[in-house]
Amino acid sequence: MSRSRAGHGTQPLKKRSHESSANRCEDTFPPTRKMAAPLLEKLSESLGSPEPAVRLLLSILIGYPFALVYRWFLFYQPAPVIHLFHIFSGLALAAFNFGPQLYHSVICVFVQFLMLRLMGRTVTAVLSSFTFQMVYLLLGYYYTATEEYDIKWTMPHCVLTLKLIGLSFDFYDGGKEAPQLSEEQKKSALTSVPSLLEVFGFSYFYGGFLVGPQFTLRSYQSLVARELTDCPGKPPSSVIPAMKRFALGFLCLVIYAIFSPSYPDSYYLTDEYEAQPFWYRCVFILLWGKVILYKYVSCWVIAEGVCILSGLGYNGVVDGKHQWDACANMKVWLFETTPLFGGTIASFNINTNAWAARHVFKRLKFLGNKTTSHVATLFFLTIWHGLHSGYILCFTMEFLIITVERQAQALVRDSPMLTKMVNSHLYPIIYVVQQFIHWLFMGYPLVPFCLFTYDKWLKVYSSVYFCGHLFFLVAYLVMPFLRKALVPKKERSEKKQH
Known part of the structure; x- marks a missing residue:
C-alpha cells in the first residue's frame, strides 16, 4: 500500500530532539520566515497542530492563488516566463517550510540536468540517476531521523526523487524506436533534451512539489504549451472541478481534525491501552487506521484540486465528457466502499503506485516472474519511504x-x-x-x-x-x-x- 509519506529514516548515531534541531536552524531562517513565525505559532496553537504541519497545509492551499495567477496573468506568456514563475513559487514554498535546507532539492535537480546533458540517452545515465537520487534521499533520512514523524526537507524530496528518476527513464525511452515502446512509454518519452528552465520548472511546480502527485515532464510541457485545456487557446474551464476536489479534501481534513485527537499514535504505548480487553485493542486499530489515513487523503485531494485549476489535471475526453483526473491520487469513493485490500491499494496514492509499476515492476519484465518483480517493487517502495x-x-x-x-x-x-x-x-x-x-x-x-x-x-x-x-x-x-x-x-x- 504505497504512500507518499517521507520524512522518515533510521535512527542516527546520536538522537536529535526537535527542539535542539529547531534552535540550530533558528538563526539561519530567512527574514520572511522569522516574521511569519509568531502568527504561525498562534495559528498552530488555536488549531492544536504542530507548526510544521500548519506550514505544509498553508503551502498546499497557496497553490490555488498561484494557479489563479497563472490563469489570469501568465497563461499567454512565453514558456520561459512560465517556467520562472513555477521555479520561484516552488522555491518560495520550500523556503517557507524548510528554510535554507531547500538547497538539497536545488542540488539534486541541477545534478539531474547535468546527467541528461552529459551522459545522454544511455543505460549508464539511468543507473547513475537512480543511484545518485536514491542515495541522496537515504542519506537525508539517516542524518535527519528521529523516532517521531517529522515534516522536514526529506518529505518533498522523496516526491522529487521519483520525479527525477522518472525523468531519466523518459529521456532514455526517447532514444528508442517507436515499436520498442509501450503505449504508456510513448506518452511520456522525451524526444528532445529538456532545457534547464524546463527541468527546474517541472521539479518545483507548486501543484506537485510538496506532496505530489507524480506527473511526467511531457505533461508539464503540454501545460506550458497551453495544450491541457478543454477550451483550445484559452484557460481551461476547470474552476468547478477544482473546487469540488478542494471541498472533498477539506471535508476529509475536517474528519481527521475532529477524530485524530481521540486516536493518537502515542496511545498504543500506554499502560491504559495494554490494560484494555483484546477486542477493544483490535477495534482501536481498526478505527485508528481509518482516521490516520485521512491525513494523506486530504492533502492529496486538495493538491489535486490545484493541478486541476492550473490545467495539469486535464485528461482528454471520454464518452463526450472532459476528464480532469490526470493527477488524481485518490479514488475516494472506491477507498471508502471497497471490501478488498487490492481495491484500497488501487484507490490510494494512485500516481506513486503507477510510477512504481511503470518504472520498476514493468521494467523488471526480463526476470520472467511476476512475483519476483512484485517483491522487488515493494522492496523499492520500502526503502523509498525510509530506513x-x-x-x-x-x-x-x-x-x-x-x-x-x-x-x-x-x-x-x-x-x-x-x-x-x-x-x-x-x-x-x-x-x-x-x-x-x-x-x-x-x-x-x-x-x-x-x-x-x-x-x-x-x-x-x-x-x-x-x-x-x-x-x-x-x-x-x-x-x-x-x-x-x-x-x-x-x-x-x-x-x-x-
Whole structure:
C-alpha cells in the first residue's frame, strides 16, 4: 500500500530532539520566515497542530492563488516566463517550510540536468540517476531521523526523487524506436533534451512539489504549451472541478481534525491501552487506521484540486465528457466502499503506485516472474519511504495480505458453491464481514508504518498476539486444502494446464 509519506529514516548515531534541531536552524531562517513565525505559532496553537504541519497545509492551499495567477496573468506568456514563475513559487514554498535546507532539492535537480546533458540517452545515465537520487534521499533520512514523524526537507524530496528518476527513464525511452515502446512509454518519452528552465520548472511546480502527485515532464510541457485545456487557446474551464476536489479534501481534513485527537499514535504505548480487553485493542486499530489515513487523503485531494485549476489535471475526453483526473491520487469513493485490500491499494496514492509499476515492476519484465518483480517493487517502495524497520514489516505484511486475497478470489471464482453463495441474498452479510476484516487488517500493517521502530511496533503486536500475522499465515497454508475440497477436479486440472 504505497504512500507518499517521507520524512522518515533510521535512527542516527546520536538522537536529535526537535527542539535542539529547531534552535540550530533558528538563526539561519530567512527574514520572511522569522516574521511569519509568531502568527504561525498562534495559528498552530488555536488549531492544536504542530507548526510544521500548519506550514505544509498553508503551502498546499497557496497553490490555488498561484494557479489563479497563472490563469489570469501568465497563461499567454512565453514558456520561459512560465517556467520562472513555477521555479520561484516552488522555491518560495520550500523556503517557507524548510528554510535554507531547500538547497538539497536545488542540488539534486541541477545534478539531474547535468546527467541528461552529459551522459545522454544511455543505460549508464539511468543507473547513475537512480543511484545518485536514491542515495541522496537515504542519506537525508539517516542524518535527519528521529523516532517521531517529522515534516522536514526529506518529505518533498522523496516526491522529487521519483520525479527525477522518472525523468531519466523518459529521456532514455526517447532514444528508442517507436515499436520498442509501450503505449504508456510513448506518452511520456522525451524526444528532445529538456532545457534547464524546463527541468527546474517541472521539479518545483507548486501543484506537485510538496506532496505530489507524480506527473511526467511531457505533461508539464503540454501545460506550458497551453495544450491541457478543454477550451483550445484559452484557460481551461476547470474552476468547478477544482473546487469540488478542494471541498472533498477539506471535508476529509475536517474528519481527521475532529477524530485524530481521540486516536493518537502515542496511545498504543500506554499502560491504559495494554490494560484494555483484546477486542477493544483490535477495534482501536481498526478505527485508528481509518482516521490516520485521512491525513494523506486530504492533502492529496486538495493538491489535486490545484493541478486541476492550473490545467495539469486535464485528461482528454471520454464518452463526450472532459476528464480532469490526470493527477488524481485518490479514488475516494472506491477507498471508502471497497471490501478488498487490492481495491484500497488501487484507490490510494494512485500516481506513486503507477510510477512504481511503470518504472520498476514493468521494467523488471526480463526476470520472467511476476512475483519476483512484485517483491522487488515493494522492496523499492520500502526503502523509498525510509530506513525504519516498520516500513519493512508493513510492506511484507502487504505482500502476504494481497497474496492471500488473490488466492481467495480465485477460490470463490472457481468454486460453484462459493460463487452461488456470494451471488445470493447472503451477500450483504458477507460484505459486512468482509469489510470488517478489511478495515481491521488495513490498520494492522499501518501500526509499524506509523510507529517506525521495532520496540514500539513489537509492543503493540504483542498486545494483540500477532493476530494479523497468524490470520493470514493460517489462511495461506489452508487455502490449497480449501481449493481441493471446494473446486471440482475438472476445474483444478484446467487451471493447471493454463
